Amino acid sequence: MSEKLFDNAEALAGYAATRVAELCRDAVSENGVCHLVLAGGSTPKRCYELLREMKLPWGSLHIWFGDERCLPIGDAERNDTMADVALLAHVPVPPDHIHRMAAELGPEAAAAQYAEMLAAAPVMDIVLLGMGEDGHTASLFPDNPALQDERLAVPVFDSPKPPPERVSMGYGVLNGASHRLILVAGTGKADALARIRAGETLPIAVIAEGEWLIDRDAMMSMV
Numbered sequence: 001m002s003e004k005l006f007d008n009a010e011a012l013a014g015y016a017a018t019r020v021a022e023l024c025r026d027a028v029s030e031n032g033v034c035h036l037v038l039a040g041g042s043t044p045k046r047c048y049e050l051l052r053e054m055k056l057p058w059g060s061l062h063i064w065f066g067d068e069r070c071l072p073i074g075d076a077e078r079n080d081t082m083a084d085v086a087l088l089a090h091v092p093v094p095p096d097h098i099h100r101m102a103a104e105l106g107p108e109a110a111a112a113q114y115a116e117m118l119a120a121a122p123v124m125d126i127v128l129l130g131m132g133e134d135g136h137t138a139s140l141f142p143d144n145p146a147l148q149d150e151r152l153a154v155p156v157f158d159s160p161k162p163p164p165e166r167v168s169m170g171y172g173v174l175n176g177a178s179h180r181l182i183l184v185a186g187t188g189k190a191d192a193l194a195r196i197r198a199g200e201t202l203p204i205a206v207i208a209e210g211e212w213l214i215d216r217d218a219m220m221s222m223v
């Protein structure tokens with residue numbers, strides 16, 4: 001796995017935005033289109049705010065979501081709401097190129113619908129991922145049955161991180177993508193990073209080769 005270490009979260013976000021822009025341009029110049037999977041949570045927000053200022057072929061981008069929380073449309077805690085506020089409301093991605101998870105329908109119905117959309121979609125070009133303090137990524141949490149679900153999109157119940165019901169892309173889609181960028185910032189993530197380095201197979205450790213972008217706080221336990 002390739003790792004880049006940053007002095008702070010702002011530097012990490014700045015590099016991540018530049019790298020995403022570069023990969024998007026590459027995909028569009030090669031294939032005429034770029035399928036970009038956004039991460040949820042709080043870490044990527046600053047990256048999205050910086051990305052929206054960049055010159056990108058926005059009309060050629062398709063936006064997907066790595067996971068979504070089963071909350072009403074527009075709920076402030078939804079991952080697509082964060083993406084809208086930080087990025088999508090500010091850039092001219094065609095609305096029909098934004099492929100939202102219908103998480104408001106509940107885990108099973110939303111996962112079935114998104115799995116159908118993914119089955120008709122090409123391989124994702126870029127997947128952005130975060131990591132939780134327990135080593136989860138997207139909504140694939142430790143000891144959760146979703147980890148063994150091989151569907152393209154999977155229902156998630158009993159998430160230890162609220163809300164308990166979610167939908168997530170499965171490992172097949174995440175690992176089948178052309179590029180993965182994993183954004184890890186903050187002292188809260190140091191323990192999970194140390195456990196992964198010690199060989200623990202936390203959910204994010206099952207993610208295929210990717211570019212790990214880590215800030216100094218998250219590396220604290222390594223020094």
Ligand SMILES: O=C(O)[C@H](O)[C@@H](O)[C@H](O)[C@H](O)COP(=O)(O)O
Nearest residue numbers: 040041042043130131132137138
């Ligand atoms: O719905 C979510 O919460 C995210 O998809 C989740 O996987 C997130 O990426 C990690 O929990 C890290 O979250 P932070 O970036 O807020 O630390």
